Amino acid sequence: MNILFKNARLIDPEAGTEDLGWLLVKDRMIAARGAGDTTQNAERVIDCAEACLAPGLVDIGVKIGEPGERHKESFRSAGAAAAAGGVTTIVTRADTTPPIDTPETLEFVRRRAQDASPVRILPMAALTKCREGREMTELGFLLDAGAVAFSDGDLVLRDSKVLSRCMVYARSLGALIVGHPQDPILSEGAAVTSGKFASLKGLPAVSPMAERMGLERDLALVEMTGVAYHADQISTAQSLPALRRAKEAGLNVTAGISIHHLTLNEFDVGDYRTFFKVKPPLRAEEDRVAMVEALREGLIDIICSMHTPQDEESKRLPYEAAASGAVGLETLLPAALRLHHGAGLSLADLFKALSLNPARRFNVPGGSLAEGAVADLILFDPNRPFVLDRFALHSKSKNTPFDGARLQGMVLASFVNGQCIYERNAS
């Protein structure tokens, strides 16, 4: 079906513009666009009433509970959450049970995802077998089977020799490695970031320096091997000089951050609220501010949700015993818009980090409003306020740190391949 969007604010992260205009979708592609009004017509004409039309979000590092933990999140529930949250492409993590470390498991995931989810789901595969950090997985076969990147998730590869071999091998295939920069020994057992707050609450803590140590090790190996490397989450100011040096030296390096580390800080944990327990732990306010600035100048490339569903049982425990992680598919956009409303980031810059950069870095469709690009689009009102009710989320797990939060910005409709997959009721 052909769709004509009229009277829309076109958020174009490539051009860095957000002008009023129109956009025509034909045969699953963006066929034409222009400023102002148009005489074009289509089977369906949507008057956007000056709402924003942007490329759909591309969310890297989403955990889906299949296989192994379907009670926490299935492809169906994650797909519904993504559609409602304006995420049109999900790149999944390999830390499932069993992990996605063989072409067969990867094949299963791809098939299940295609059947059950309206949004694109593309898997990452584990870097080492069983994510144990000893032997590399069949990187070549996994790449052929459709793995978009390789990562052991938050299990840091302790053996630098194994990691360097993985990198050398991955480089020959042109594969992307996603690292979790963290010194595994310093951060062992930590539940919060060390400092006054952690000490007052008596919680096991890790120094922010552990992230820089992990990053420096990984970057040295990247320099040695020349592999393409993406740091999944950079969250402390101490890491930024190393990242800047690597980029200036021309290493093939990018960095991401979760939306939680951009909008929350360690004090949000308050009286042991386990929904705020994430990995790495929330940081000091000075770090959060430094991360927003790093995003603004492009040092940090990608914002993700680090969607990690956990059921009530794994969260209703004493803080240090509780599971880490927060769901984020549906809150990614409204939380990111806090950076627009509060910190003055332009919508085009925001969508660079939410959509264009991740699509390019992981070589997946989306992220563009250019003619000829796939029609993965979202229509949203950046200003509409609401109070989040966690039980209204589509995810099976409701572990969001934004429960009861006042947020601004609402997805009105989502499109994948030019097909409408979500439409908000007119209420």
Next chain:
Amino acid sequence: MSFRQNHLLGIETLAPDEIVTILDLADRYAELERGDNKHGDALKGLTQINMFFEASTRTQASFELAGKRLGADVMNMAMAASSLKKGETLIDTALTLNAMHPDLLVVRHPHSGAVNLLAEKVNCAVLNAGDGKHEHPTQALLDALTIRRAKGRLHRLNIAICGDIAHSRVARSNILLLGKMENRIRLIGPPTLMPAGVSEWGVEMYDDMQAGLAGCDVVMMLRLQKERMDGAFIPSEREYYHRFGLDAEKLSAAKDDAIVMHPGPMNRGVEIDGNIADDINRSVIQEQVEMGVAVRMAAMDLLAQNLRARRAEKGAQA
């Protein structure tokens, strides 16, 4: 009455006037305890359950005696050997106990914040008997009472807290309480046993005993918490004793009438010289134990009054 709490989870939420209320009542109970008839009836008809997820002799005995002297039915549950081993979660244990209608729940748990979590799930008064490395409020209150009785006041004193601050919930509660009462607090210990960010707590820090103890009115020693350490924090016990163990020489830096305190159990010859611990002119360690029972009687009495008032209000509404 100026005591507005439903639970006693920590010193953090107490206001200075509430601390004074507890101490004043505890003073009266201390007199009662020294008489021939040790019985009061403030907790008559109430059920007190002591849940200790961590082994304890002294604190548990103190709470048990306090409850019995005020007429409560007291039950001890050694949780370390119990359902937790069978995989039951803390919440389920709490709900099970709640169904038995306790009025006072005394809880010790190895995880910081666990007692707060439990207090959200039960409808009785909860007392924190120590949670992880977080708080141990009744210990801080009994220390405060001991200081007030020995020094005649609980403000404008120079107080040194020495040793393993990082692993100590006693230190945290004491720093909070003594800070609220406007004392000058010094922390003395090796830097490996100082918690991160401690410089922001409004205390002074020393890694030299004699410098830190100079002019102090009160010397609080802490136990080296070997069980809470996950690695080597000090080179050896003998080096620790040499540098940070309290002996007559180091104590001479403090005021002549400075008192010596220790929450127990002591490691003699590690953090404190046995002779100092037994010196009846300096050590108030035995009095601390005595005041422990009195403070716990007072805290449970006050919480029970509030509990009864809440229930009466509920009854009147229904």
